Amino acid sequence: MSSTSQKHRDFVAEPMGEKPVMALAGIGEVLGRRLEEKGFDKAYVVLGQFLVLKKDEELFRDWLKDTCGANVKQQGDCFGCLKDWCDAFL
Amino acid sequence: MSSLRSKSAQDISDLLDEYGIKHGPVVDSTRSLYERKLKEAMAKGKKGKASPDKTYYREEEEEVTYEYRTPVRSDGAGDSGSYMRSRPEWSEREFEHETSYSSYLRSKPEYRGKDFVDEPAMYDTPSTYRHSYLNSTPMKSQDAPKAPKSSRLIPLWVQFAFFLAVAVFLYLVFSNMETNESLKGIE
Numbered sequence: 001m002s003s004t005s006q007k008h009r010d011f012v013a014e015p016m017g018e019k020p021v022m023a024l025a026g027i028g029e030v031l032g033r034r035l036e037e038k039g040f041d042k043a044y045v046v047l048g049q050f051l052v053l054k055k056d057e058e059l060f061r062d063w064l065k066d067t068c069g070a071n072v073k074q075q076g077d078c079f080g081c082l083k084d085w086c087d088a089f090l
Numbered sequence: 091m092s093s094l095r096s097k098s099a100q101d102i103s104d105l106l107d108e109y110g111i112k113h114g115p116v117v118d119s120t121r122s123l124y125e126r127k128l129k130e131a132m133a134k135g136k137k138g139k140a141s142p143d144k145t146y147y148r149e150e151e152e153e154v155t156y157e158y159r160t161p162v163r164s165d166g167a168g169d170s171g172s173y174m175r176s177r178p179e180w181s182e183r184e185f186e187h188e189t190s191y192s193s194y195l196r197s198k199p200e201y202r203g204k205d206f207v208d209e210p211a212m213y214d215t216p217s218t219y220r221h222s223y224l225n226s227t228p229m230k231s232q233d234a235p236k237a238p239k240s241s242r243l244i245p246l247w248v249q250f251a252f253f254l255a256v257a258v259f260l261y262l263v264f265s266n267m268e269t270n271e272s273l274k275g276i277e
Contacts (some may be wrong), residue, residue: 019175034172049120052114052115052117052119052120053114053120054113054114055111056112056114058112059112059113059114059123062126063120063123066122066123066126075200
């Protein structure tokens with residue numbers, strides 16, 4: 001990874017368990033709240049969506065943008081975070 | 091255009107394959123995404139891919155550059171023609187700037203992002219000036235009709251005044267540095 005945030009590293013370091021959706025890299029308070037309103041209240045639910053979209057970057061980015069209005073950077077951070085987590089634990 | 095909502099998940103899946111859109115299973119959480127993608131694909135397909143790929147020139151200085159130079163380059167017909175016409179106007183400034191300001195302005199990169207890019211581009215070197223001048227030249231036709239108003243954070247005269255003030259200041263500092271010897275050499 002060229003430049004990953006501390007949040008990313010923290011998330012990828014261990015199984016996500018019951019971590020809230022705001023633990024994902026790129027997802028702060030605002031986006032987290034929007035995701036929770038749509039029913040994605042835990043990180044693993046977003047993981048579920050990520051997997052249903054076959055871990056495809058474009059699809060996941062589009063979905064994230066549609067669902068909570070994430071910008072390009074946030075989309076990328078979240079995608080990268082989940083992807084790395086899957087590489088490590090899935 | 092038939093309503094995508096009423097289609098079955100299988101139909102949506104087939105349509106996605108038709109348009110060559112990579113997709114996963116069409117479930118509740120992914121359905122709206124795929125419907126939107128199909129809508130876009132259909133719109134594109136009908137129009138024959140009229141994608142509005144506007145290259146937005148986010149750098150305001152490009153517009154501002156032309157605003158400022160309009161009185162100089164009234165014609166703007168040929169690149170070389172107007173370039174040479176305005177060049178003697180700027181050469182005076184270049185002269186007094188290069189003496190003492192090149193170092194000063196190099197340490198002020200923040201101005202580049204604003205309206206001040208006009209001046210630093212010239213202060214550095216003639217080649218830099220030429221480069222930025224030509225850079226802005228091809229965009230003129232596109233920028234002129236776009237947004238004619240120039241939003242200056244700092245009025246231009248303020249910039250000039252500040253610039254001159256710093257110039258005078260530096261001159262005074264320089265001229266006062268050699269108190270023991272005569273000031274002949276400075277003249």
